[in-house]
Amino acid sequence: MIYFVGAGPGDPELLTRKAWRLLGQAQIVLYDALTDINPLRDQFTQVRWISVGKRGGQVSVDQRLIGRILVNTAARYSCVVRLKGGDPSIFGRLAEEMDVCRSHGIAFEVVPGVTAASAASADLQTSLTLRGVSRNVLFVTPAVGAGQQADDGWLNASLVAETVVFYMAGARVKEIASKLIAAGKSAEMPVCLIENASQSGVREKFHLNDLVKMNLPRFAGPVILMMGAAFSSALENELTAKKVLAL
Amino acid sequence: MIYFVGAGPGDPELLTRKAWRLLGQAQIVLYDALTDINPLRDQFTQVRWISVGKRGGQVSVDQRLIGRILVNTAARYSCVVRLKGGDPSIFGRLAEEMDVCRSHGIAFEVVPGVTAASAASADLQTSLTLRGVSRNVLFVTPAVGAGQQADDGWLNASLVAETVVFYMAGARVKEIASKLIAAGKSAEMPVCLIENASQSGVREKFHLNDLVKMNLPRFAGPVILMMGAAFSSALENELTAKKVLAL
Numbered sequence: 001m002i003y004f005v006g007a008g009p010g011d012p013e014l015l016t017r018k019a020w021r022l023l024g025q026a027q028i029v030l031y032d033a034l035t036d037i038n039p040l041r042d043q044f045t046q047v048r049w050i051s052v053g054k055r056g057g058q059v060s061v062d063q064r065l066i067g068r069i070l071v072n073t074a075a076r077y078s079c080v081v082r083l084k085g086g087d088p089s090i091f092g093r094l095a096e097e098m099d100v101c102r103s104h105g106i107a108f109e110v111v112p113g114v115t116a117a118s119a120a121s122a123d124l125q126t127s128l129t130l131r132g133v134s135r136n137v138l139f140v141t142p143a144v145g146a147g148q149q150a151d152d153g154w155l156n157a158s159l160v161a162e163t164v165v166f167y168m169a170g171a172r173v174k175e176i177a178s179k180l181i182a183a184g185k186s187a188e189m190p191v192c193l194i195e196n197a198s199q200s201g202v203r204e205k206f207h208l209n210d211l212v213k214m215n216l217p218r219f220a221g222p223v224i225l226m227m228g229a230a231f232s233s234a235l236e237n238e239l240t241a242k243k244v245l246a247l
Numbered sequence: 248m249i250y251f252v253g254a255g256p257g258d259p260e261l262l263t264r265k266a267w268r269l270l271g272q273a274q275i276v277l278y279d280a281l282t283d284i285n286p287l288r289d290q291f292t293q294v295r296w297i298s299v300g301k302r303g304g305q306v307s308v309d310q311r312l313i314g315r316i317l318v319n320t321a322a323r324y325s326c327v328v329r330l331k332g333g334d335p336s337i338f339g340r341l342a343e344e345m346d347v348c349r350s351h352g353i354a355f356e357v358v359p360g361v362t363a364a365s366a367a368s369a370d371l372q373t374s375l376t377l378r379g380v381s382r383n384v385l386f387v388t389p390a391v392g393a394g395q396q397a398d399d400g401w402l403n404a405s406l407v408a409e410t411v412v413f414y415m416a417g418a419r420v421k422e423i424a425s426k427l428i429a430a431g432k433s434a435e436m437p438v439c440l441i442e443n444a445s446q447s448g449v450r451e452k453f454h455l456n457d458l459v460k461m462n463l464p465r466f467a468g469p470v471i472l473m474m475g476a477a478f479s480s481a482l483e484n485e486l487t488a489k490k491v492l493a494l
Contacts, residue, residue: 006365013265016255016361020264087361089368089375090384095480098372110369112361112445114263114334118253121336122357125345128336129386136387136404137337145378157383160407198359233342 002070002080002106004094006087006113007031010221011198012039014114019083022111023047026081028073030066034085036199047081063093067100074106085222087115091141091167115139117165119197120224124205126192130230134162137228142176143168152179159183163228170195170223177211180227190231196221205235249317249327249353251341253334253360254278257468258445259286261361266330269358270294273328275320277313281332283446294328310340314347321353332469334362338388338414362386364412366444367471371452373439377477381409384475389423390415399426406430410475417442417470424458427474437478443468452482 003022008014015023023029023044031037033053041049050073052066073080088094088110101108117139121128128137138161142154150172158164158180166176173193181187187209193216195201202217208227250269255261262270270276270291278284280300288296297320299313320327335341335357348355364386368375375384385408389401397419405411405427413423420440428434434456440463442448449464455474 006361008263009359011265013268014263014359016261016263017267018258018260021260087365089365089373091376092374093378095374095377095477098374099480108372110372112256112261112365112369114253114359114361115365118334118336118359118362122359125355125357126336127339127342127345129338129388130342131340131392135400136385138383138385138404138408139376140383141376153382157385157404157407157409160404161385162404230342233346 001078002074002082002101002108003111004082004084004088004097004108005111006092007034007083007085008114009086009116009119009198010034010036010196011119012043014119014198016111016113018111019113022079022081023083026079027077029081029083030069030073031083032085034083063096066097070097070100071104071106074101074104084113087113090115090139116167116197116222116224117226120165120192120194120226123194123197123203124192124231124234126231126234128163128165128226128230134228134230136161137163137165139165139167141167141169142172155179155183158227159185163230164226166225166227168222169225170219173211173216173223173225176225177208181208181212189227190229190235192226192231192234193223194226195219195223197224205231207235248325249321249329249348249355250358251329251331251335251344251355252358253339254281254330254332255361256333256363256366256445257281257283257443258366259290261366261445263358263360265358266360269326269328270330273326274324276328276330277316277320278330279332281330310343313344317344317347318351318353321348321351331360334360337362337386338390363414363444363469363471364473367412367439367441367473370441370444370450371439371478371481373478373481375410375412375473375477381475381477383408384410384412386412386414388414388416389419402426402430405474406432410477411473413472413474415469416472417466420458420463420470420472423472424455428455428459436474437476437482439473439478439481440470441473442466442470444471452478454482
């Protein structure tokens with residue numbers, strides 16, 4: 001049995017109780033590049049921890065190789081946890097790994113997790129939707145697979161949705177802002193940059209054209225960019241979240 | 248101190264560890280109409296449980312009244328949990344309640360939760376995003392506030408996004424399907440209907456035009472409708488999730 005388990009945004013307290021129980025039962029955990037695996041390693045010492053980590057811009061394990069690891073591991077262990085950052089269904093490449101299980105007759109279950117957008121919004125004490133202002137929220141990524149050409153496939157839906165959250169946006173923040181403005185998005189649209197949602201990192205609020213003009217901070221952790229009129233009041237309110245680091 | 252806490256989609260094991268800890272510390276919990284509060288009531292007997300439940304189509308507490316309750320409760324208790332279904336930032340009317348806290352100088356923290364779309368996708372063993380097929384996912388609701396006229400504000404973004412999840416869709420499934428097809432969405436687009444995500448309820452997969460033609464089941468719990476090419480393989484794969492009830 002393989003459990004595809006969402007690890008949440010980073011804070012170990014934001015794992016679900018089910019994720020925690022399964023980590024206690026697992027013999028082996030195959031984990032992605034999470035922000036900090038050490039608290040989990042320290043807690044679950046019975047587990048064999050194997051990194052199959054992918055992370056943008058760094059050396060990563062090929063997806064086919066992950067498939068072979070899943071098959072081999074399922075043959076040797078009765079309780080395997082495949083731990084994925086955030087929620088497995090959102091930019092987690094879950095479908096490819098479930099297909100491997102199906103084609104090899106491996107039973108599996110998916111355990112959802114807290115996605116980074118929810119955590120980022122909580123950190124900033126904002127809401128992704130706002131009655132009368134935003135009745136929809138889009139999660140989108142400009143990231144493409146290894147060997148694929150970067151494209152503007154993220155642009156169209158981003159122009160129409162009322163709230164937009166760009167995942168894995170760190171390397172392309174300025175390009176995203178420029179292209180949105182060129183395509184007609186208001187230069188005054190509120191945006192928020194969040195690094196390491198639910199943990200320590202950059203939390204900054206701007207208008208869209210600020211992203212084009214200013215020097216951006218260097219990011220060490222995963223970055224999401226949020227945009228929409230729902231964040232207007234966030235720009236006015238003083239940040240009261242505890243874990244904010246000034247730039 | 249008021250904690251705005253996401254209760255997740257329904258299964259008590261899908262609360263985060265942090266939500267669980269705070270429920271253990273709380274003196275009073277103000278909760279929305281959740282699918283089943285009883286397991287939590289039984290667990291946390293030290294807590295005063297107060298329903299301020301809103302739920303589509305049923306008698307509900309006015310949002311201004313909820314604000315007054317928040318203020319009065321914060322004055323009397325040092326640890327208040329405001330428990331919201333799913334994730335507080337997604338269709339949770341969180342902003343209004345945070346504004347009440349700000350204007351009354353009440354300290355608060357937001358604790359994110361697992362949103363229903365993640366749970367529904369896990370139940371169906373699908374993924375909301377799929378490399379090469381869907382690089383974005385939109386959460387949208389056709390629901391409007393009490394006293395407001397229902398409108399088609401949900402339509403435009405729903406036509407452009409690659410995966411769409413309609414929250415609080417139960418009463419308007421046929422209308423949504425008809426209007427999407429009339430506006431040019433393929434009648435063959437895969438759709439999934441999920442009632443009580445993460446718990447027992449309807450789980451059905453169709454094509455969009457089936458929703459227009461067929462008799463729909465009666466729903467007792469909250470319903471989400473998911474649409475997109477990312478669910479094509481879900482339509483082909485046999486359901487292996489444990490908790491499926493046949494119609």
